[in-house]
Each structure stands twice: as C-alpha cells, then as structure tokens.
Amino acid sequence: MKVELNVNDRMVEIDVEPRKTLLDALRDDLRLTGTHTGCEHGVCGACTVLVDGAPVRACLMLAVQSDGHEITTIEGLAPAPGELSVLQDAFCETHGMQCGYCTPGMILTAHALLQKNVTPSREEIVDAISGNICRCTGYGQIVEAIEFAAERLARANEPRAAAAE
Amino acid sequence: MKPAPFDYIRPDTVSNVCALLADNFDARIIAGGQTLIPMLAMRLARPTLLIDVARIAELRRIEIDGDHLVIGAATRQAEAEASPDIARYVPLLHAALPWIGHAPTRSRGTVGGSIANADPSAEIPLVAVTLRAEIILREGEDEFIVPAEDFFIGAMVTAAAPEACLTAVRLPVWNGAVGVGFQEISARRSDFAFASAAAQLSLDPEGRISRIVLGVGGVEDRPVAIDLGEVAGEVLDRRRLSDAVASGIEALHAETDLHASAAYRKRAALDLAVKAVVQAHSNASAALETRR
Numbered sequence: 001m002k003v004e005l006n007v008n009d010r011m012v013e014i015d016v017e018p019r020k021t022l023l024d025a026l027r028d029d030l031r032l033t034g035t036h037t038g039c040e041h042g043v044c045g046a047c048t049v050l051v052d053g054a055p056v057r058a059c060l061m062l063a064v065q066s067d068g069h070e071i072t073t074i075e076g077l078a079p080a081p082g083e084l085s086v087l088q089d090a091f092c093e094t095h096g097m098q099c100g101y102c103t104p105g106m107i108l109t110a111h112a113l114l115q116k117n118v119t120p121s122r123e124e125i126v127d128a129i130s131g132n133i134c135r136c137t138g139y140g141q142i143v144e145a146i147e148f149a150a151e152r153l154a155r156a157n158e159p160r161a162a163a164a165e
Numbered sequence: 166m167k168p169a170p171f172d173y174i175r176p177d178t179v180s181n182v183c184a185l186l187a188d189n190f191d192a193r194i195i196a197g198g199q200t201l202i203p204m205l206a207m208r209l210a211r212p213t214l215l216i217d218v219a220r221i222a223e224l225r226r227i228e229i230d231g232d233h234l235v236i237g238a239a240t241r242q243a244e245a246e247a248s249p250d251i252a253r254y255v256p257l258l259h260a261a262l263p264w265i266g267h268a269p270t271r272s273r274g275t276v277g278g279s280i281a282n283a284d285p286s287a288e289i290p291l292v293a294v295t296l297r298a299e300i301i302l303r304e305g306e307d308e309f310i311v312p313a314e315d316f317f318i319g320a321m322v323t324a325a326a327p328e329a330c331l332t333a334v335r336l337p338v339w340n341g342a343v344g345v346g347f348q349e350i351s352a353r354r355s356d357f358a359f360a361s362a363a364a365q366l367s368l369d370p371e372g373r374i375s376r377i378v379l380g381v382g383g384v385e386d387r388p389v390a391i392d393l394g395e396v397a398g399e400v401l402d403r404r405r406l407s408d409a410v411a412s413g414i415e416a417l418h419a420e421t422d423l424h425a426s427a428a429y430r431k432r433a434a435l436d437l438a439v440k441a442v443v444q445a446h447s448n449a450s451a452a453l454e455t456r457r
Contacts, residue, residue: 001173017166017170018170018171018172018173018215019166019167019168019169019170019171019205020166021166021202024166040167040206041202041203041206041207042199042202042203042270045267045269048269051272051273054243054268054269054272055268055269055272056269056272056273057199057269057270057273059202059206060198060199060202060203060270060273061198061202061273062173062195062198062202062215064173064217065195065198065217065219109268109269112268127268127354128268130267130353130354130355131266131267131268131269131270131355
C-alpha cells in the first residue's frame with residue numbers, strides 16, 4: 001500500500017505491507033534509525049516519535065495508519081546539521097544518558113511535554129516519562145536534564161539583563 | 166515484521182464498516198490499536214482484514230444529548246482527557262482518564278476501543294459500569310443499546326456480535342453538588358491495575374447523600390457495580406460505609422493470577438473503594454460549599 005506522510009517536514013511516499021509498523025517503516029524504508037526498536041509491544045518507549053506533535057509509540061502504529069500525518073523523529077529535532085536542540089544539549093550536559101538506547105524516546109517525550117508545559121514540576125516530568133524505560137543511567141539525571149532544558153528555554157525569551165541575573 | 170499478513174481498509178462511514186464486517190468473518194476493527202497491535206505482533210490475533218475506523222467523522226464526537234453525554238467510539242483518550250465537556254458533565258471519566266496507560270498510548274488509544282477490548286482492569290469500562298452507561302452498537306443498519314453492566318461478560322468478552330461496530334457510549338450527566346473519586350493500585354504507574362475503584366455521589370443542600378454509585382475493577386473478570394443504597398439519604402458515616410462496601414466486595418468472585426492473589430485483590434479493592442467514596446464525598450462537599 002502506498003502511504004504518504006510528512007516526516008521531519010519532508011513529504012515522503014513509501015510502499016509498505018499493511019502489517020509493517022511505523023517503526024519498521026521509519027527504520028527500514030526511510031533509513032531513520034534514530035528511532036530505536038526496543039520491546040516492540042508498547043512497553044519500553046524506546047520507539048517514541050511525535051505524530052502531529054503528540055508522543056506515540058511507533059511500534060504500536062501501523063505505517064498505513066500514519067498516512068497523511070506529520071511525524072517527527074529524533075532526526076527532526078536538531079535545528080541544523082551538527083547542532084543539537086536545547087533539550088538534547090541538556091541531556092549531554094547533565095549526563096542524562098549512558099548507553100543511549102532509550103534517549104531518542106526520552107527526548108521526544110520530554111520535547112512534547114515542554115511544548116505544552118513550559119514550567120513543568122518534577123512530578124509532571126516524572127509522570128510524562130513514566131512510559132519510557134531506562135536501564136542504565138537511571139532517571140535522576142534524565143529528570144534533571146528536562147528541568148534544565150525547561151529553565152533554559154524559559155529564560156531564552158527574557159531580556160538579556162534579566163537572564164544574566 | 167512480526168504480525169501475520171492482513172489486508173487493511175479505511176472506510177469512511179459506519180455503514181461501510183458494518184458491510185465489511187458482515188462480508189468478512191475474520192475481519193477486526195482497529196481504532197487506536199494500542200492493544201490490538203501487540204496482539205497482532207504476538208500473533209494472538211490473526212485477522213485477515215483490518216478495518217480502520219479512526220478517521221470516521223461520525224465516530225469522533227463529544228456531545229450532550231438530553232441528560233447524557235455521548236462520546237463517539239473513535240474519540241481518542243487524549244482528546245477525552247482534554248475535553249472541557251467531559252470534565253464538566255462526566256467528572257468521573259475525567260478523573261479516570263489519566264490512569265489509562267501512558268500519555269503516548271492515550272494519544273492513539275480510543276474511548277470505544279477500550280470498551281470493546283473489555284480488559285477486566287481497564288478504567289473506561291469501570292466508569293461505564295459504575296455510572297450505568299449505555300453502549301451503542303450498530304449491526305448493518307440496526308442500532309442496539311446495551312447497558313454497560315450487560316455489555317461486559319468476562320475478560321475480553323462482550324455482548325457485541327462479531328459483525329457489530331461499537332459506535333458510542335452514552336454516559337449519564339448528574340446535576341447538583343456532585344463529587345467523584347478514583348483510586349487504583351498497580352505494580353508501576355500506568356500498569357494494569359490489580360484493583361481499582363470509582364465512586365460518584367451527590368449531596369442534597371443539607372449535606373445528605375442523595376445519590377451514590379460505586380464500581381470496582383480488576384477483581385472479577387469484568388468491572389462490577391456495588392450497591393451502596395443503604396448509605397444514601399443520610400450524612401456520610403464512615404463505619405456504615407466501610408461495612409456496606411465490605412459486604413459488597415465479600416460477595417465478589419476474585420481470581421488469583423501471576424500478579425496478585427484473589428485475597429489481595431479483594432483486600433485492596435475494599436481499601437480503594439472506601440477511599441474513592443471518601444474522596445468523592447469530600448469533592449461533593451466542596452462543590453456544595455461553593456454553591457452556597
């Protein structure tokens with residue numbers, strides 16, 4: 001079946017079997033391997049992508065269901081090649097990753113949170129990432145990274161003098 | 166690719182869905198797919214045809230109809246969670262929605278899908294049974310209205326025929342000083358509940374309970390309503406409440422499984438049910454206070 005979708009602001013057309021998940025289509029057909037394959041039944045959150053801005057598990061969505069939707073993967077978050085988004089940067093600075101397997105899913109989930117809540121409480125952050133499993137770093141530094149990014153993003157719009165205080 | 170092969174079709178009306186269901190014995194409806202897709206991946210489900218109803222406009226609505234709120238079956242759980250009408254008219258559903266899965270599964274999962282799937286520990290079926298909601302089914306051109314307590318037969322088993330399409334759920338809207346309580350326990354946040362309880366009550370101007378409903382999930386193989394008629398008509402008495410809830414839960418048949426023993430489920434349900442009613446009472450009292 002032909003499926004037309006907008007991936008990271010680029011219209012693409014793929015021809016897939018109905019049983020292919022969005023996850024497999026992204027990785028195999030579009031070569032966007034930043035979206036990680038974990039449990040493949042909706043438990044671990046490693047394959048989280050944004051569908052029309054909302055976090056969705058790519059392993060729990062068929063590629064044919066995504067026809068006409070806007071998909072954002074981890075490859076679509078950086079502002080330019082070689083750069084990182086504020087949130088990605090925060091994960092590096094606070095050591096919010098170790099093996100990195102859960103990181104794309106964590107970052108997209110956190111990105112969606114920060115899009116609708118610019119001043120999330122610790123509890124809201126923990127709730128938002130409760131569906132993303134990390135098995136090495138632990139959640140402390142991941143939560144710290146999201147708090148750090150939220151603070152930076154909030155201050156980015158302040159006048160320079162206030163930001164310096 | 167893990168699932169067995171199947172065909173996929175996206176009809177644009179419920180009539181077409183019903184025609185496809187009638188012609189294809191092995192067809193399954195897919196809406197959000199948050200339970201069905203893992204079942205396909207594990208090959209526990211092997212339909213030959215998937216009928217995607219997620220984009221059918223008549224299945225995506227939230228509207229008042231007399232003294233009921235009607236929610237179209239393909240309404241996403243995330244949409245329902247953000248709906249001011251659900252928060253206002255069916256506050257018990259509003260309270261239960263954040264407990265369903267995780268935010269990423271709620272962005273895809275639907276209200277009707279959760280009802281049709283009939284997991285014994287699922288939140289929306291519990292709310293439907295507690296509030297005496299009505300489930301609306303279409304078979305061909307015929308419409309059937311099934312009370313929620315008759316709809317759920319057992320674990321993943323419902324009164325819906327294989328050729329039926331669940332189109333909406335009708336939830337009663339209560340008036341007056343209404344309060345709700347929702348409680349759940351699971352191994353991890355958002356996991357399947359070992360036991361859960363939903364309560365809604367309203368208070369008369371003197372603070373006496375005028376109406377009260379309670380339901381528990383995860384204990385039997387389907388959500389069940391517990392009659393608390395004996396505590397209605399009076400102000401809340403914790404002792405009488407506990408006794409009434411205990412006798413209701415005592416009569417339930419719980420199953421032991423890998424996750425929790427039957428005794429644990431009943432003990433947890435008792436505690437959660439009392440907490441849910443107390444929470445509902447305290448919310449209703451606050452509502453009564455603001456109305457004064």
